[in-house]
Amino acid sequence: MLEWNPLTIAVVVLIVVYIIGSEVLKKYLDMKIEMFYTAEMYQEAIDLLDKIYTRILFSTFKQYYLRFTIYEADGNNKAAELMLEHLLNMRVSKKRRLALVLQAFNFYVMNGRRKDAQGMLDEIKASGNQAVIADSQLTYDIVLGKRCDKIDQMEGMLQQADPQTRAKLYLLLEHQYANKGDKRNAAKYRNLSHKLVEAHRVRRPQDGAKR
Incomplete structure (x- = not known):
C-alpha cells in the first residue's frame, strides 16, 4: 500500500x-x-x-x-x-480561425477597409463553406461595392427572421437604400437596427470557437 x-x-x-x-x-x-x-x-x-x-x-x-x-x-x-x-x-484551430476571420471580415467591411476585407474574403472562400462564402460576398458587394438589387428580397425575409438575422438584414437594407440615394429609408432601417440592438441587448460573445 x-x-x-x-x-x-x-x-x-x-x-x-x-x-x-x-x-x-x-x-x-x-x-x-x-x-x-x-x-x-x-x-x-x-x-x-x-x-x-x-x-x-x-x-x-x-x-x-x-x-x-x-x-x-x-x-x-x-x-x-x-x-x-x-x-x-x-496559431489556432481551423474552426476558431474561420470564426475569427469572419469577425475580422465584418469589422473591416463596416469600417470601409476594402483591402483588408478582401483579404479576409479570400480566406473565407478558401474554407469551401458555400453558404458562408455567399453571405460574405453579398455583404462585401452591398457595403463596399454599392450594390442595391436585393432590397425587395431582403424586405420579404424580415417577417420570418430571428433577431440576429433581422439585425443583419436591417444593416444591409440601410446600406442598399443609401447606395440608391434614398436617405429616408436608409435612416428608417438604421433606426430599426438601433432599436433592435437595445431590445435584444447582446451578451458578451464567448472567446471564439473551441480550439
Whole structure:
C-alpha cells in the first residue's frame, strides 16, 4: 500500500485548492466582465482585464479577444484593430480561425477597409463553406461595392427572421437604400437596427470557437 508523507499530502492539497480556486475566480471574472460589457461600462471591463490575476488566469487569446470585443463595442476602432491583428497572427484551430476571420471580415467591411476585407474574403472562400462564402460576398458587394438589387428580397425575409438575422438584414437594407440615394429609408432601417440592438441587448460573445 502506498504511504504518503505529510509533505506530499500538503502539496497535493495545495494544488487541488489552487485549481479549484482558479476556476472559481475565472468564472467570477467572466461574470464581472460580462456585467460591465452589458452595462456599457467598457473602461471598467478593460481595467479588470489589466489586473495581474486576470492576465495570469486568462489565456492570451481570450485576453485579446475580450479586448477586441470591448473596444469595438466602445467605438475605439484603432484599439480594436490592434487586438484583431494580434488575434489573426496567433496559431489556432481551423474552426476558431474561420470564426475569427469572419469577425475580422465584418469589422473591416463596416469600417470601409476594402483591402483588408478582401483579404479576409479570400480566406473565407478558401474554407469551401458555400453558404458562408455567399453571405460574405453579398455583404462585401452591398457595403463596399454599392450594390442595391436585393432590397425587395431582403424586405420579404424580415417577417420570418430571428433577431440576429433581422439585425443583419436591417444593416444591409440601410446600406442598399443609401447606395440608391434614398436617405429616408436608409435612416428608417438604421433606426430599426438601433432599436433592435437595445431590445435584444447582446451578451458578451464567448472567446471564439473551441480550439
